[in-house]
Amino acid sequence: MGALSLSQVTKSFGATDVIKGVDLEVADGEFCVFVGPSGCGKSTLLRMIAGLEDVSAGEIAIDGARINDLAPAKREIAMVFQSYALYPHMTVRDNMGLALKQAGTPRAEIAQATDRAAAMLALDALMARRPAELSGGQRQRVAIGRAIVRRPKLFLFDEPLSNLDAALRVQTRIEIARLHRELGATMIYVTHDQVEAMTLADKIVVLRAGRVEQVGRPMDLYNDPDNTFVAGFIGSPQMNFLKGARLGLNSDTLGIRPEHLLPGGSRIQGRVSHVEKLGGETLAYVQAEDHGLLTLRMFGERDFAVDEALGLDFDPDRAFHFDAEGQRLR
Template identity: 65%
Template sequence: MGSLQLKSVRKSFGSVDVLKGIDLDVKDGEFVIFVGPSGCGKSTLLRIIAGLDDATSGSITIDGAEVVSVPPAKRGIAMVFQSYALYPHLSVKDNMGLGLKQAGTPKAEIDKRIDRASAMLSLEKYLARRPAELSGGQRQRVAIGRAIVREPKLFLFDEPLSNLDAALRVNTRLEIARLHRELKATMIYVTHDQVEAMTLADKIVVLDAGVVQQVGSPMELYNRPANLFVAGFIGSPGMNFIDAARLGVADARTVGVRPEHLSLSREAGEWQGKVVHVEHLGADTIVYLESDKVGTITARLFGEHHYEPGETIFATPAEGQTHRFDENGHAIR
């Protein structure tokens, strides 16, 4: 239970094509994350899977059954939104159990499922409270609990951590990862935050302008990006892109090297440059260089390093850690 197949899924609003033929297979129990910039179509795709929007064309199959014409309530999915969408006049317990009550589930079964979900999410002592009496993180856990009690085939998350502060984002991210392991459920998650994608996903789907750019595990996308877009989107700071002609590389248009794969030296190195700016982050030091040979590049160094703007230093890429791209932006293997 919980497999999903998309075949040639398209969505158009008038003459604007938002999704341009999406093909995807999600296995039972996988944690799949859709990432991409604003407007790439990731939330639209999630809403089409949920049945909240209609596809212009294409096939959507859940557990082998075509669901394009099936209403949302009958698809066996549960969705957690960016906004918590809780009823302010109902208690936590009633918010979590409302969908089951409306479906005619026996009270004893509702109570059993709520007890299990509240224990998993550490909500037991908040069951009698109303949403206004909870923190943002607690309200998001209630929204997740409401999804859990439905025991769906698919969990769909639409940027569920966007309204939380940094510390709560980390804590809630850990809770979602733990829930996935415990429930062994299929989860599809939309985010623009690549840290969430890299730390949570079994498989990442990178979208841009309604097209799937690459599908793979986090480290596959990091180590073997299919094109310039994926290479620049995955990784922080973003990959350095250098005109291959500047380096004398004849069989490529662009050479890429990640900031963390550059070493710096005051004595000697491959590319000489001047320090433009330095960011001291404690665990990392980010150094921006301007080089006559390769242009502006960024280096990410582990730990604290002291360089000054205007200082002349040398950057050297690690052996075997450069990427080559052709004139169409596709990776050259």
């Protein structure tokens, strides 16, 4: 079991409030991702769950039991950091089994647990190596394996893919998703990368300035955002925001996803400022009269000339309407 509950959790450093009354429920076995821009409080919130930061007010509970005053080692939590935090003089096997050894676990049980984790992470052939002999992706797998052998109630990941190159990030992301399916464990994952959030999460928590802006399944946030912040943060390329009044609409702001903005038509006029041909899709950036820079996303290869005049249109049923404060009009 590993259900997590946060009730009016706050964190203050002196007179500065960095976490401002967070309420959250994470079900047993759920993969929950904290996402938001730098400084939004996502890593601080994760460290509070881990016991590495004190809670200024409110309550954190695992399976209904309050853990505010428990030491990190007593919380049945395993954490995977951005830095691998491996002991350089130890082999992969010894790094993975260290926590169990320190807990006095019999050698046979340690060997069984490390072998099981190694098999899950394709580390079998690397168990006698030291960290210096491993690639970045292999080191991160060892760090994940070290967490697995402890069989915690909660896995906490703090931007674990940030030090990997693009190809390894995709590969390791797939491995983490597979591990979640196999282990059925509760996982809390912090990232600033909304692509990681969309592809991994059962539930996304969008944070801004220490507050929860919206909680929901990835596609629910994408298709039904509560405000312009969530609408602009979830989705890559991000949503276009147009001036509703300039289009003769009642809403102050109109949101259109790049894939729902259509070339041709007379509703919006502009000029192409840049084109990115990505093979499977083409992105055209259009400097639009009255609306600023807009992004147009099209399937396949499309040809546009820089400074070409281009009219744009959109399906009104695909548009999102927001008021002057950025709140969704439904």
